[in-house]
Every structure is written in structure tokens, then in C-alpha cells.
Amino acid sequence: MSMSVIKEPKPFHREFELERLILFSDAVFAIAITLLIIEIKLPHIPENTPTSDYPALFKPLMNEFFAFMVSFIFIGNFWARHLQLCRFLQNYNEGLIRRNLFLLFFIVCFPFSTSALLQMSVHFMLPLFIYLCNITGCLAGLFWISYYIFQKNPAITIPGHHTEKELLYQRFKYNFLSMATGFTCIALVYFKFPENLMYQRLSYFSVPALMLFNYFRLRIKKRNTLRLVHKGDNS
Template sequence: MSVIKEPKPLHRVFELERLILFCDMVFAVAVALLVIEIKLPVLPVKMPVDRDYWELMRPTAYELLAFAVSFIFIGNFWVRHLQLCRLLQNYNEGLIHRHLFFLFFIVLFPFSTSALLHTSSHFMLPFFIYLCNLTGCLAALFWISYFIFQKNPDLTMEGHHTEKTLLYQRLKYGFLTMATGFTVIAMTYFLYPDNTAYQRISYIAIPALALFNHFRLKIKKRNTLRLVHKTGPHS
């Protein structure tokens, strides 16, 4: 008994473009909301000569710094997402749901960034909210890459095996770095709530892991490219 299968649709360009354009719009809105909250302090009509201008401008300076940090993170997530989308040729409902999960954390950035400004030595919750936001973005990006490269490779273009492998590894290590670092920091605060020395040392976990995984990725990339040169290009 033969089963007649419906012909697989060709490249659904319009629908896929809508998905990507919607993501770009969310990125743009998130960046706009980041900067819209930054305002100059109210200056008095007559400024005393001995007035400490730094004390007056400090809140705005911190807001600009938080904006710059979040802008760098959002920009990096956009670049990684663009690299993923370059390899897509189709989509399904699973991909849409995972994109919505990713975009949830992107639109959360204005909130977590504004919360970050209220962090103090006695109130670390905003800092942990920001770390959760970063971890969520990296987890969602890795989830998307796992879904399209491992579970549904037919959603991607044929070939480009080396590029897919390296991008998947980069997103996996990025997520593992942030998740492990965040866990180390959270556990340190939980186990040593009054030990500020241990708490400050725990901050090194994320950059140390990032540096370690950076070199691991370089080694993997070199080995992968060496293997490609030996066996011949297949992408």
C-alpha cells in the first residue's frame, strides 16, 4: 500500500522573511526602549562655583554605562541570530515557538537594565535579574540552534557543514559559560551571604569561563578546518 505524500513546499520566502523581520523589529524596539529612559538631571538655574558636577551627573553616567553594556549584548545576540538565519531555508511551528521564547528575553532587556541601576551591596536581586536575562537569551539561542541543526536539519540550506558545526559549538559554549558562571555566583551568595570577599571573587567565574571556552572553540575550529582540508570540502 503506497502512501501519497504531499509535495514538500519550496522555499517559503515570504513567511520566513516575516519571521526574521519581526525579530529585527523586536531588537530595534528593545534598543529604543533602552535609551529612551536616559535623561539629563535637572540643573539649577544658577550653578554654584563649588558645586560637585560629578555628583550631579553620576546617575546619568551610570545609565549611559548600563545602556552601553546592554547595547553590546543585544548587538551580539542580533549578530548570532543573523548568522543562524543565514542558514535557514524553511520554518515550522517549533521554530516559531523557540523564536518567541528568545524574543521574550530580548524585550526584557529594558526592564533588567533599569533594574540593574538599583543594585547595591545590600540589594543584589536586580543584578541577578540581569544575569537571568543574559542566561535566558543564550539558552534560547542555543535551543534554536539545537532545533535546526540537530533535530530539523532540513530547515537549513544544504551544505555549509563546517559553518553550521562551528556556529552550533559557539552558541553551546556561550550558554554553558553564562549558565555555569551564574550558578557559581548565585551559590556563592547563598552559601556565603556575609562574605564579601568570596562574593567578589565569584564575579571572575564568567570572564574566566568565557576565556577558557574561547580557547576551546579556537582549538575545535582549527581541528575542524584541518579535518575539512584532509577529507575535502563538503559545503
């Protein structure tokens, strides 16, 4: 009785497949950014419209462009972080593919959540929840990938660079925990105090406060880690 054997792809093929995974991710980031701007159009200006009416006509356009700019910054930042992760990869597996697709799902959702953000003047909390959920999902995806490749499957990363890997993993972990905690705080305050606008508005500051706290926490950890590395090199 003959047995079929599944052969592992040659190293060249694995490298080509890993490159395809990265190129596919780059394409998704690029398309998401493109879709942000594609719906923004100049308003119709009737003939003989006085110049004094221009600010009112262009106000919706300015709001749309501001929302586009904010989302562009977020997507660009997430792409840069994804690039930092990819520079440590030398191989891939099914687990990495699934986690990468999880991140890309939330990247693709940015045009939708950005369009929802433009409805904040009519329905304030729901569009904000959708947008914050989108950001939290992206941070969760980055953290999930970093945990998988640095902590659970370090064999698929290039050897060495232990300090850089650890600091990058800690950054993604703190960013995700800050955003997830802040988002939970906002949701709890809103549902516990649905009529108290002051409490609701104060809860929004929980996200930047937690981000700032974890920024200094990460700096302290980075300084301590580098101090241990230098001490080990000198000994």
C-alpha cells in the first residue's frame, strides 16, 4: 500500500509565498486608503452664488476631508507597524495567515467607519462606537500577530534581535490594552449614565490618558531592558 507524502515547499517557494502574503497586505492597506478619498467630491455650487455663501457650501466637504485625514493617519500608522512586524519574518504558517486576515478585515472596514463618523452630528455615540471599535480591532490584530510570531512561534522569525522583538511586542500589547480599556470605559459610562452628558464626555479622555500612561510605562520598560542588555554586554 503506497502512502502519499506531502512535501514541504522548497525554501525559495516559501520565500515567494511569504512575499505574496506581504504584498497582498500592502494592497489591502492601499485600497482602504484609496476608498477613503474616492467618495469625497466638491459640492455643487449654483451659478451667481455669492462668495459669502461659500463657507456654508464647503462645510460638509471640510468635515469629510477632516475625517479622511484622521483615518489616513490611522491606516498609515497601522501599515508602518505591520511593516515593522514583517521585517522580522522569515517564514509563515496557517496561524499567521489567519491572524493577518483578522487585521486586514478591520483595515478594510475603515472606509465604512469613517463614513459613519460623518453622522456624529445627527447620532453622536453610535458612529463613535463604530470608529473606536474599528481602531480597537486593528490594535487587537497587531497584538495578536506580534504575540503569535514573537511569543508562540518564534521559529518563523529571523534569529536574534531579541530586545527589538520584545520591545515591539510590549508596544503592541500596551496599545491594545489601552484602547480596549478606554473603549470599555466609554461604553460602560454611556450605558450606565445614558442621560449624563458630562460623564459621557469625560469618559472620552480615558483613551488618551491610558495611552499617555502606557507610553511612559513603555519608555521605562525600554530603558530598563536596554540597561540589562548593556550590563550583560559589559559583564
